[in-house]
Amino acid sequence: MKIIKKLIYTTCFSSLFCLSAQVQATDMFTVKNIGxxxxxxxxxxxxxxxxxxxxxxxxxxxxxxxxxxxxxxxxxxxxxxxxxxxxxxxxxxxxxxxxxxxxxxxxxxxxxxxxxxxxxxxxxxxxxxxxxxxxxxxxxxxxxxxxxxxxxxxxxxxxxxxxxxxxx
Structure with missing residues (x-):
């Protein structure tokens, strides 16, 4: 049971981390400018x-x-x-x-x-x-x-x- 809970927590944490990375990715953009x-x-x-x-x-x-x-x-x-x-x-x-x-x-x-x-x-x-x-x-x-x-x-x-x- 402890292993399953640990696995669930790890999966939830990983999912939240990936989700937050996706949200942050849209906060930045690249533009071209003249050199x-x-x-x-x-x-x-x-x-x-x-x-x-x-x-x-x-x-x-x-x-x-x-x-x-x-x-x-x-x-x-x-x-x-x-x-x-x-x-x-x-x-x-x-x-x-x-x-x-x-x-x-x-x-x-x-x-x-x-x-x-x-x-x-x-x-x-x-x-x-x-x-x-x-x-x-x-x-x-x-x-x-x-x-x-x-x-x-x-x-x-x-x-x-x-x-x-x-x-x-």
Missing amino acids: MELARDIASETVLACRKMGYQVSAVVVDRNGIQRAALRDDLAAQFTLQIAEEKANAVVMSGMNSGAFRKNREDIRMDLNHINGIIIMQGGVAITAAGSRLGAVGVSGAPGGEKDEACAIQALEKFEERLEFAD
């Missing part, structure tokens, strides 16, 4: 793409939480282009879409959103995704028009398309 090297490479390539088109810009890469990972200002780009580029990238993080598309889709609240610290709703912010996961965004400022800023970012991201697609 420093990739962020640096995207910022650099974005600035170079605009330079080839004759524009002096700044490019800022933020991670999926809007934390700056890389910032680069071309030699003759205005100082304020860094802030604007970061705020464009933050708009992408907030909205989940390129900043120009968000501006177009939400014209009704654009002016209100521009009063949020750290966000500006202007074209020139592009999402960075890898294997279906949003890693962050790149914002560009300094070209004569947001469509040109965006084109530089897209060109840079296309250069790293394979690297992004096969990211772990």
Whole structure:
């Protein structure tokens, strides 16, 4: 009888332990985020793409939480282009879409959103995704028009398309 009780207690304890392990497993999750090297490479390539088109810009890469990972200002780009580029990238993080598309889709609240610290709703912010996961965004400022800023970012991201697609 003592052996059976001991066996029952052991089985119950083991079951509770396994059950608690399963409950705790759902309390944690894994996310992908952009690394420093990739962020640096995207910022650099974005600035170079605009330079080839004759524009002096700044490019800022933020991670999926809007934390700056890389910032680069071309030699003759205005100082304020860094802030604007970061705020464009933050708009992408907030909205989940390129900043120009968000501006177009939400014209009704654009002016209100521009009063949020750290966000500006202007074209020139592009999402960075890898294997279906949003890693962050790149914002560009300094070209004569947001469509040109965006084109530089897209060109840079296309250069790293394979690297992004096969990211772990």
